[in-house]
Structure formats: structure tokens, C-alpha cells
Amino acid sequence: MKVAVIDIGTNTFNLLIAHKPNRRLIPLAIHKEFVFLGKGGINNNTIQDDAILRGLQTIKKFKKIADDLGTTKIIAIATSAVRNAKNGNDFARKVKSLTGIDVKIINGNQEAEYIYNGAREATNLGDNPVLIMDVGGGSTEFIICDRYQVYWKKSIEVGAARLFEQFHKSDPILQQEIENIEAHLEKKLNQVIEKALDFEVETLIGSSGAFTSIAKMITHNLNEPEKLKNSTEYEFDLVEFENIRENIVHLNLEERVKIPGLIKERAPMIIVGTVLVKFILEKLNIQQFKLARYALKEGVASEFLNCITH
Structure with a gap:
């Protein structure tokens, strides 16, 4: 079916x-x-x-x-x-x-549940609690889980489109605008940080387009774009992520559109996306950073097809 x-x-x-x-x-x-x-x-x-x-x-x-x-x-x-x-x-x-x-x-809780189901199809979440993060346009979902269960989940209205329209007024972005985003995230994400620290999370798993865009930029930079072909997961090098972030933060839109691996439609909001990701990596002192290429739509499909076959 x-x-x-x-x-x-x-x-x-x-x-x-x-x-x-x-x-x-x-x-x-x-x-x-x-x-x-x-x-x-x-x-x-x-x-x-x-x-x-x-x-x-x-x-x-x-x-x-x-x-x-x-x-x-x-x-x-x-x-x-x-x-x-x-x-x-x-x-x-x-x-x-x-x-x-x-x-x-x-609602946001249902969205987070579907994202968990999708990510679990793409990668082994392991036996220790990890944080799944899905950066959407309107909201970002945070899910603390392992391969067996969800421990905590929350959908927060800090998606890339919201952050972009609210804060990214200059091109290239100003340092003050980045600091304004970070101050906003401090307020909005304090519960996420608290919970992730309680669960001693060391691994971040990113699902959705923003993380795929980051992975494509990194693999192009390393001359290994084939690593993402026919694969449902990818392990980020934290140093490479920081290199890419530093390289693109000072670029204007015209320059960002030309970045190898970045599709032009993602170019406007990629900066606020990387600010959000960096905020989580640093606050939680993340040691392992992975991409799961399945998210909400795969979670919905998986759940429906499971119901049909059982």
C-alpha cells in the first residue's frame, strides 16, 4: 500500500x-x-x-x-x-x-511525536537520552528521547521565518542583531536547556531542511557531497560546522546564494538557523552532532502504514 x-x-x-x-x-x-x-x-x-x-x-x-x-x-x-x-x-x-x-x-506536541517517529526511521537514536531538534519556519521542536521512548518534548515558536522577520533586518546581519536573537533564545529556550541538562544530553540530532542545508554546505566544502547521497543520516564535524558558520555569517544574500551546496531558497534564513543551532550546541556542550534526514512527513507515513499492517 x-x-x-x-x-x-x-x-x-x-x-x-x-x-x-x-x-x-x-x-x-x-x-x-x-x-x-x-x-x-x-x-x-x-x-x-x-x-x-x-x-x-x-x-x-x-x-x-x-x-x-x-x-x-x-x-x-x-x-x-x-x-x-x-x-x-x-x-x-x-x-x-x-x-x-x-x-x-x-499541535506542537503531535508535531514533535511525528518528528521522533521519522528520525527513528532514519538513524539509531541509541540507548542514552539525545536531543532531537527540528528547525521549522514557524516553530522549532525539541525532543529528548532514546530509541525506545520520548522523555520530554516541546514545540517553541522560534522557527527560522519568525526569527528572520523579527531580527534579521540588515544584510549582511549585524552583530547586534545576532546578540538580539541570542537574548531572545535565552528567554524562549530556558526550559529546553534545563531539561536537556537534567537528562545529561550530549548528542544533538538535527532533522529538517536547515540541518540538511548545513550538511550539504559542509560536504561540498570537504569535497565529499556523495556522503549525503542515498543516506538517511550524517555525522557532523563540530569544527567544520563552526568554520561554515563563521564563513557565511558576514556574507550578504547575493553572496550566500552562491555558496556551494546551499539552495537559493534557503539562503535568506540560513544565518538565523545557524545562530539557533550554535546556541544549542554551546549551551549544552554537545559532544556529538548528527543529521537525521527523516522528520515529520516520514513519521506520519510510518505511523499510518504501521496501523494498516497491524
């Missing part, structure tokens, strides 16, 4: 078509569109009319792809931008009217 999952994110819409023979999730097709649903309205809790239009067109396109591939079930999941928007339910109704697809608007 094939399932299609549409992940309606704040910046990107993702389509995954997958099946699960032999208890292992196998992606059959993956499509990504940069819709920027939160653009211009995310910090006012609205979805702008032009963003709604882009979103509807993308979901219509994804439905055709899923139908053409003979998918049995289409599941659409909406996260931070839609759940916080005053007109989020209106957007979901428009999707239903245009495509017949019911959009499930999930």
Missing part, C-alpha cells in the same frame, strides 16, 4: 509517497516546493492572500502527482503557520474545496 503525506510547513510544502514492506519505510517519491506560507504575516498570525494562493496551487500539484502514482491515501498535515493563523481554518477549508483533501492541523 502506498501513502502520500503532504507536510504544509511555514516555508516549504513537502510531498512524500512511501510504502513499508518488511517493516522499513521506503520513500518512493519526494517533492519539495518553497511556498513561504508565513511570508509577511507569520508574526501577525495571518496567512497573506498571495501565500494562500501559492499554497493551494502547490497542494493541487501534489495531489496530481500522488494520484498519478496510484496512491491509496493522501494525508495532509499543517503545522505552525496554519495552526497559529487567524485564517488557518479558512485556508484548510479552501484546500478541501479545491482538492477534496482534509487538512489535519496538528
Whole structure:
């Protein structure tokens, strides 16, 4: 049985078509569109009319792809931008009217649970507590877990699009703007830091586009981009991460667009993303830093296919 999952994110819409023979999730097709649903309205809790239009067109396109591939079930999941928007339910109704697809608007806890399920399909989480971090556009999910269970999870509205619109006003970013982001994170993430220290977390596992972008920049820098091909995980070198971060923080957008391994749509928000990641690495004195290439959409697909086969 094939399932299609549409992940309606704040910046990107993702389509995954997958099946699960032999208890292992196998992606059959993956499509990504940069819709920027939160653009211009995310910090006012609205979805702008032009963003709604882009979103509807993308979901219509994804439905055709899923139908053409003979998918049995289409599941659409909406996260931070839609759940916080005053007109989020209106957007979901428009999707239903245009495509017949019911959009499930999930809360932050459900989002974190799906991300855990996805990351667990991509990498061995091990026997000791680790911190999974998923940097979205609207929110960032933090999950303290091991391969058996989740100990603590929290979704916090410090996604890349929110930080970008609120703080990244200059290009290149000013040191004062970086310090303003860090001061904001001190307030917003104190509970995450506290809990992670309580669990003596030493490993950070990043899932989602921001971490994949960082991995692609590093592997291009090291002339080993093939390391990410056909792999669901990657181990970061902490020194290489710091080198990349230092190299890009002073670049303007025009220069960032030319960075090998970084797709142009990620270039505007990559700086705030690296500020957020560096904040967590330093606060927790992280010793091991890994990428899990599966996240929410894989977690949704895995859970659905498990229910069907059991």
C-alpha cells in the first residue's frame, strides 16, 4: 500500500509517497516546493492572500502527482503557520474545496511525536537520552528521547521565518542583531536547556531542511557531497560546522546564494538557523552532532502504514 503525506510547513510544502514492506519505510517519491506560507504575516498570525494562493496551487500539484502514482491515501498535515493563523481554518477549508483533501492541523506536541517517529526511521537514536531538534519556519521542536521512548518534548515558536522577520533586518546581519536573537533564545529556550541538562544530553540530532542545508554546505566544502547521497543520516564535524558558520555569517544574500551546496531558497534564513543551532550546541556542550534526514512527513507515513499492517 502506498501513502502520500503532504507536510504544509511555514516555508516549504513537502510531498512524500512511501510504502513499508518488511517493516522499513521506503520513500518512493519526494517533492519539495518553497511556498513561504508565513511570508509577511507569520508574526501577525495571518496567512497573506498571495501565500494562500501559492499554497493551494502547490497542494493541487501534489495531489496530481500522488494520484498519478496510484496512491491509496493522501494525508495532509499543517503545522505552525496554519495552526497559529487567524485564517488557518479558512485556508484548510479552501484546500478541501479545491482538492477534496482534509487538512489535519496538528499541535506542537503531535508535531514533535511525528518528528521522533521519522528520525527513528532514519538513524539509531541509541540507548542514552539525545536531543532531537527540528528547525521549522514557524516553530522549532525539541525532543529528548532514546530509541525506545520520548522523555520530554516541546514545540517553541522560534522557527527560522519568525526569527528572520523579527531580527534579521540588515544584510549582511549585524552583530547586534545576532546578540538580539541570542537574548531572545535565552528567554524562549530556558526550559529546553534545563531539561536537556537534567537528562545529561550530549548528542544533538538535527532533522529538517536547515540541518540538511548545513550538511550539504559542509560536504561540498570537504569535497565529499556523495556522503549525503542515498543516506538517511550524517555525522557532523563540530569544527567544520563552526568554520561554515563563521564563513557565511558576514556574507550578504547575493553572496550566500552562491555558496556551494546551499539552495537559493534557503539562503535568506540560513544565518538565523545557524545562530539557533550554535546556541544549542554551546549551551549544552554537545559532544556529538548528527543529521537525521527523516522528520515529520516520514513519521506520519510510518505511523499510518504501521496501523494498516497491524
